[in-house]
Amino acid sequence: MTEIPKEEYVLKGTTACAGCSASLSLRYVLKVAGPDTVLVIPASCSSVIQGTYPNTALHIPVYNIAFAAAAACASGMSNAFRELGKKTNVIVYAGDGGTLDIGIQSMSGAFERGTDFLYICYDNEEYGNTGMQRSGATPLGARTTTTPAGKTEEKKDIDAIIAAHNPPYMATACSAFPQDIFKKVKKALSIRGPTFIHILAPCPSGWHYPPGKTIEIGRLAVKTGMWLLYEREYGQVSISSPSKAAMKNPAPLEEFLAPQRRFAGIDPKTVEILKQRIAQNIKRLTKEESGVC
Amino acid sequence: MTAARLLAIAAIHDGKYASACPFYGAERRGAPVVSFVRIDDRPIKVYSQIRRPDLVVVLDATLLGVVDVLSGLKTGGTILINSAHRKEYPGFFTYNIDLTGIALREDLVIAGSPILDTPLLGAIARIGIISQDSAKKAITELFTDERNVKAADAAYREITV
Amino acid sequence: MLMVATGNRAVAEAVRQAKPAVIAAYPITPQTGIVEQIAEYVTHGDLLSRYIPVESEHSAMAACIGASATGVRTFTATSSHGLLYMHEMTNWAAGARLPIVMANVNRAIGPGWNIWAEHTDAIQERDTGWLQVYISTVQEAYDATLMAFRIAEHNDVLLPVMVNLDGFLLSHDMQPLETVEPGDFIPPLHLPHAIDPTNPVAYGPLTGPDQYFRFRWDIERSMRDSVSVIRQTQAEFARRFGRTYGFTDDYRCDDADVVVVAMGTLGKEAEVAVDTLRNEGVKAGSMRLRWFRPFPKLDLAGREVVVIDRSYSFGFGGTLATSIRASCGIEPYSVIAGLGGQEVTYDDIAGFVRNRRIGGEFWFGVTPGV
Numbered sequence: 001m002t003e004i005p006k007e008e009y010v011l012k013g014t015t016a017c018a019g020c021s022a023s024l025s026l027r028y029v030l031k032v033a034g035p036d037t038v039l040v041i042p043a044s045c046s047s048v049i050q051g052t053y054p055n056t057a058l059h060i061p062v063y064n065i066a067f068a069a070a071a072a073c074a075s076g077m078s079n080a081f082r083e084l085g086k087k088t089n090v091i092v093y094a095g096d097g098g099t100l101d102i103g104i105q106s107m108s109g110a111f112e113r114g115t116d117f118l119y120i121c122y123d124n125e126e127y128g129n130t131g132m133q134r135s136g137a138t139p140l141g142a143r144t145t146t147t148p149a150g151k152t153e154e155k156k157d158i159d160a161i162i163a164a165h166n167p168p169y170m171a172t173a174c175s176a177f178p179q180d181i182f183k184k185v186k187k188a189l190s191i192r193g194p195t196f197i198h199i200l201a202p203c204p205s206g207w208h209y210p211p212g213k214t215i216e217i218g219r220l221a222v223k224t225g226m227w228l229l230y231e232r233e234y235g236q237v238s239i240s241s242p243s244k245a246a247m248k249n250p251a252p253l254e255e256f257l258a259p260q261r262r263f264a265g266i267d268p269k270t271v272e273i274l275k276q277r278i279a280q281n282i283k284r285l286t287k288e289e290s291g292v293c
Numbered sequence: 294m295t296a297a298r299l300l301a302i303a304a305i306h307d308g309k310y311a312s313a314c315p316f317y318g319a320e321r322r323g324a325p326v327v328s329f330v331r332i333d334d335r336p337i338k339v340y341s342q343i344r345r346p347d348l349v350v351v352l353d354a355t356l357l358g359v360v361d362v363l364s365g366l367k368t369g370g371t372i373l374i375n376s377a378h379r380k381e382y383p384g385f386f387t388y389n390i391d392l393t394g395i396a397l398r399e400d401l402v403i404a405g406s407p408i409l410d411t412p413l414l415g416a417i418a419r420i421g422i423i424s425q426d427s428a429k430k431a432i433t434e435l436f437t438d439e440r441n442v443k444a445a446d447a448a449y450r451e452i453t454v
Numbered sequence: 455m456l457m458v459a460t461g462n463r464a465v466a467e468a469v470r471q472a473k474p475a476v477i478a479a480y481p482i483t484p485q486t487g488i489v490e491q492i493a494e495y496v497t498h499g500d501l502l503s504r505y506i507p508v509e510s511e512h513s514a515m516a517a518c519i520g521a522s523a524t525g526v527r528t529f530t531a532t533s534s535h536g537l538l539y540m541h542e543m544t545n546w547a548a549g550a551r552l553p554i555v556m557a558n559v560n561r562a563i564g565p566g567w568n569i570w571a572e573h574t575d576a577i578q579e580r581d582t583g584w585l586q587v588y589i590s591t592v593q594e595a596y597d598a599t600l601m602a603f604r605i606a607e608h609n610d611v612l613l614p615v616m617v618n619l620d621g622f623l624l625s626h627d628m629q630p631l632e633t634v635e636p637g638d639f640i641p642p643l644h645l646p647h648a649i650d651p652t653n654p655v656a657y658g659p660l661t662g663p664d665q666y667f668r669f670r671w672d673i674e675r676s677m678r679d680s681v682s683v684i685r686q687t688q689a690e691f692a693r694r695f696g697r698t699y700g701f702t703d704d705y706r707c708d709d710a711d712v713v714v715v716a717m718g719t720l721g722k723e724a725e726v727a728v729d730t731l732r733n734e735g736v737k738a739g740s741m742r743l744r745w746f747r748p749f750p751k752l753d754l755a756g757r758e759v760v761v762i763d764r765s766y767s768f769g770f771g772g773t774l775a776t777s778i779r780a781s782c783g784i785e786p787y788s789v790i791a792g793l794g795g796q797e798v799t800y801d802d803i804a805g806f807v808r809n810r811r812i813g814g815e816f817w818f819g820v821t822p823g824v
Contacts, residue, residue, distance in 0.1 A: 035654075061656075065520075072516035076478055076522075079506055079521060084524065312627055314623075339799075340719040340722065344799075
């Protein structure tokens, strides 16, 4: 077991929803990063979670910035710190909307330029703080306030897009596996250049499950193969242990879908497509890990 | 454009005020281009295009049939044509000088094109708009290759005034 | 040192001497000369800055914001659509109280595509909290850029400054340029709210209706305080380097019965028109407005005023004309001329004055009968 520091940088009194896994994930991210860190946050749930002026629930400097601008802002900040001879960690903590949708241009630019920063996308598969609208990360069949009959398109594969930028390190993670998050953030921060971690962050308010089940839902996402945990270091893929077992023998997808009201009434054909996609993803990732592509 | 810049620099070395500006259209190679230079004893405050020039320089004689190069030229104004052939314009002082020939002779060719800007400056100096010293000074400021000054000297000598 | 330079080169030269730590920019015609020159300086070690070749203007301003927030000097340059694209972030820069300096090469907005001079781009940034200065010569481009850093970074200001130069007319015009050794004219930047991990605070978090307005007022307070900082800075510049600048550049205004007010190169060309009119016995003067924000108090009482606008507020009037009407309480003759690089000569300007209809509006090339 990795020794997780006792220091807290996400203090009591956040204004997050009960069962919010984005703030839970952030807690572990900051435990790794430590005090010499600046968090850059675009418009997202994390703009809300940190509290209202003049209070802040985060015990590190937080730079709030416009929705599309997080990676670019971090890019300037990182360059300035390096110019000043400082090693301060610059971490973007952006949601899926700020990453896959409106922020994709500045994110892509910052990766292409080799910015020395860690970009974390916490993915709750919706526009959360505006009231659960569809995003590019919303999975097929999920109901949101703008897809009342269920989303008819599939989730955008942002990881493939990031991989195309050839960053030195990228990984997927899930809020239900804090040890895994801790290890990956530590790794990312030890590497110079742009690194990326994509954290699946189940959202009780938008996915419509009881707040107490937030860890269980995250685990089910991994167990069913709906979410695959892996790292890609200088192009080499290694599947993380929680997913290794799941990929050999995935739990039935229905176990993940059933507790979430956003999938209520999903038609069997759509479930079948989701299942096919899981099988394809598992196959592709296994191949990539063995170096057969 | 380089010629306009050289002329402005030389005029400033002569203690005058000068401004040089190209007229920009869509940029493509081979299209006719126009540049303007103003020289004055007082600061220049005018940004609109020159419509009543004192001197017109035609670097490509094939334009003579295409563009009305005399348009706006003041009566008694000067026209300088890069050409080996003599052509006169009644009412204007006309100079014909083979700048291309000079450039080729001095081996002043870059990427297959003869450089006309620097010999032109020599010719303009001889007409008396700038001093020969300032022309040389302007050329050496922008170019290290000695052939430029040589070509300017040749043009200064060879232009018939 | 005396050199011959374009307006773009003059800006780049001033930036080289001001030594920003971070420059983030995206190329756009006719600003490209600035970023190309700066990239040259950085590549050859003539300027020890980080040059971030961002993928858009929105990111250029965002990167400047991120860099400036750490307390370092920053610079960017843009034009036209580039400025409009960064509009969200120009607001952010002012709201975050960051002394970013930006050169904007004024250019028209599409459609149709037009790369020539117009002030609409910068005018649309009017209410963002940026200071705006409009210049009229290559020398002024250099001088104003140097002064912009000192003004923006002054503790009583801490707001971004935009230096505006007319596309092509100034950006590409070559004129004599006398450079100086700025030395401590631009003192080191001490940003009081620079990011400091040993003193963790949240920048720009959720701010409720009970607090938000205080920050807006604080911008206005600093904007008002900037008036004396600008005055002091311009006086200090004159004392050190011998070139004098005011909020306006007045020419033969003292005894003038009619005054032409314009910004940028048209304001300089107007001086030639004034000479022409004086020769005809018309007591004309020219008042070239340099600072548009903060908007100075103009002494126009008791004169007839002809305002030439290179931008327009549709459904209302010429931007400068309406500003003068509001701030001076007078009815000017409003001329809309030079849009999209429309050729306007000193003869045209003299004509505007001769044919003035006080209180009226005239679109040059459009309004019939003149």
